[in-house]
Amino acid sequence: MTTAGRAAIRRNRDADWDAWPVARYLADNYRQMHPCDRGVIQHHSLFYRRFPPAGLARTLELGAGPNLYPLMLAAGASRHIDALEPGAANLAYLRRQLTHGPEESWTPFYALCKALDPALPATLGEALNRVHAVRGDASGLPDGRYDAASMNFVAESVTEDYGEFTALCGAFVRAVRPGGRLVAAFMERMPSYRIGDGPVWPACPVDETALRAVFTPRTVALTVSRLAKDPTLPEYGDTGILLLTAERPAP
Template sequence: MDSRSREEVWQLNTEAPWDHFDPLDYVDHNYLSVLAEDEEIISVVRSHFSDHFQKNPGPVVQGIDVGSGANLYPAFLMLPWCEKITLLDRSSANVRYLERQVDQYDSNWDQFWDILCGNGSYAALGGDPRERFRRVVRSEKGDLFDLLRREGCWSLGTMFFVAESLSTSHEKFESAVECFLRSLAPGAPFAAAFMEHSKGYWVGGNLFPACDVNELQVRESINRYARDVKTRRLGQPNVVREGYTGMIVAWGLRNPDA
């Protein structure tokens, strides 16, 4: 390594060791049980999506989860309304994990689905939606910054703990939010989550970068491309790991005029 500082070394998303991301280690530390913060995020987004589609019934839609990593519950959140859900991730290791989970997801994810079934839209799919999940969900290896070439392709979207967790650059953070939101059709409901004031994180012995953002910065970055935006700060510092002060969940609708 040359004499550049860590800030400079980790400035670019392409410099992080994404293909060495260990999804099993990540699941072990984050998703073997349901954290209170995840339960609150699920509750907020579940209500947002179900309320939207109750008020706007129509044909089934196509959804995207950007930067899925080793997290299935964003796809669960979109499952009742989608004929296809794309799980996009740039890490080969994560894509392989997602492919295995699509075929038959592990039992630890059942507890996340159980929480969703407190809402009738999800309960209507039954206590074990594995067959529907297998039919609807597909993983795809790709970079979120390439989504600008696929503007308006999806009518429902999620992006959880991604935009602030790929580089140290605020410019890249804002660009990631833009790429995600521009991939959505006008009026599409969406939800996104962020680690507040994250200092970087370790997975499977590898250090991954993070951009230090707060709730105001999150809201401002989303407001450029969305309407009816709401945000909520939740959780306590360092519950999942050291080096952050809380979580932020944001939700709204894609603005057709931006």
């Protein structure tokens, strides 16, 4: 507690991301397809269909976690996908999926992705062959490496510090080359949260105004849309999902 009697702001470094509860998180959120998943997949599929099949040499999934469907979607346009993940538990799960084949529960997700984008490989296994799981975080990203980058439920879900949230979003933008494209999803107004009965994880409640304040000075062609709160998900305190696309401007 601070001297004023209020809890100190928790930042990314204050949480043990190596101990992220992968099994419970998947059970609560991804063992079946929720309406919000359909909404995010439809939005992101439209983003990737802007590009020719396999037209992007290298793309990024920042803070990949154990969620495979953003990686599926990228496989229609990208020849090489870096799934960047700092947490040991999430990274181990990703590597198992890539090495031993994806769990059956991901099959309906890929069926929807494939229906929306026929350019995707014939099977989920083929799509994941383009994915490379890499341990790391935004602090180590080189400037301009990627043709496009994706980030889903990350920047707002790892810190209570708005300044750190802003810096993480800035690193996300800088990861793509000038003219490179960005797609992202954010939990709207989500406070710090629990997965099941585990510890409290830090989060920064953001809304459309906050996203526009962060991304407008750093990008062009910015769009922000919204999905209504999904009552089929656990109660995290959010009010919905915000979906973003943008482009890094030329110098």
